[in-house]
Amino acid sequence: MDMHNRMDHLLALRTFVRIAEAGNFTRAADQLGLPRSTVSKIIQDLEEHLGTRLIHRTTRRITVTPEGAQYHERALRLLAELEDMDAEARRTRAMPKGRLRVDVGSSIANLILIPALPGFQAAYPDIELRLGVSDRPADMVGEGIDCVIRGGELAETSLIARKLCELDFITCAHRDYIARHGLPAHPRELAQDHRLLGYFSSLSGRTIPLRFERDGERIEIGADGGTAVNESTAHVTALLAGLGVAQSFRFALQRHLDSGELVQVLPEWSQPAHPLYVMYPPNRNLNAKARVFVDWAVKVFAEVDTRRI
Structure with missing residues (x-):
């Protein structure tokens, strides 16, 4: 047994305490639900690990050595503290605070x-x-x-x-913007004939391009040159102000699409999830x-x- 293995060491402590209190190997083994030979081997390995004898063995009964008595007292305190720790962890899991x-x-x-x-x-x-x-x-x-x-x-x-x-991401614009600039027929028209409302990274400062996919074709349109913001709620607010064509979360835009205030652009093209x-x-x-x-x-x-x- 590798006594540096914490679970084995813990089992050895519990086994020794059971033997010290039960007074014989057979009763301790029954209480632990282990074979008697396993209990005997655990105690033998523990004594070898410690370099000292913890119990005296006789044909009828075992007795604890002075070193074993001291070890037993400290083991009891350690196991009690462990039980308190486990109980506290269970209470914390049940009702974290x-x-x-x-x-x-x-x-x-x-x-x-x-x-x-x-x-x-x-x-x-x-x-x-x-x-x-x-x-x-x-x-x-x-x-x-x-x-x-x-x-x-x-x-x-x-x-x-x-x-x-x-x-989901979708591409859209305010209805007033569409009334002024019309609906694009292809993503590349966005770079030529439209104003784009961008979103830029607070970390890198880079404006994220608009992305489109259809039938295996993938297109990226740079969103530099127009207005850009770095916060998602403000991005939707800017979209509702008619500042250009943008891509944003469907969940953030859906009620404005349902009301007709926003109009989906290029619906036949999808955006990466x-x-x-x-x-x-x-x-x-x-x-x-x-x-x-x-x-x-x-x-x-x-x-x-x-x-x-």
Whole structure:
């Protein structure tokens, strides 16, 4: 037995305590649900590991040595502390409490996450949620953030990422803009005859191009030259102001499309799906508050997952 293996060492401690209290190997083995030969071998290996004898063996009964008595006393304290720790962890898992810091993009927060939060609050009333709403990349360590919800292709990262959903992008413009400039017949017309409303990265400053796919053909149209913003809610506001043709999340635009205020452009061309992830550091993998939030978020975002709609 490798005594550096924590689970084996823990089993050895529990086995020794059972033997010391039961007074013989057979009774201890029955209580532990182990073969007598296994119990005997565990104690033998433990004594070899410690370099000292813990018990005296006789044909009828075992007795604890002075070294064994001292070891037994400390083992009892250690096992009791472990049981308290496990009990506390179970209580924490059942009803997590304390502050939880989550960072999320603007339109996702305003239109999906926050409207669903009353359900989370009712289920976990003792969690003090701090919701950071911004499209800017967050400094998780520096800001003490437990988890972030972010979209797009994942960069190389040490964070654990769990996919929440895929979101549809659509291309559209305000009806007044369409009345002035007309509907384009092909994506390339956007670069020649239209004003584009761009979205630029807060991290790199790069304006994200408009992307189109149809029958295996893929086209990218640069969105530089017109107005651009770096926040998703403001991007929709600018679109509603008639500042140009833009691509954004369908969920953020749908009610404006339904009202006729926005008009879909080039509907026969599709846009690549936008994956959304919840991410957290590996060292916070067992954080009970973050765990229940992630499990709840998975259910919330399943409702807007284009793969299931």
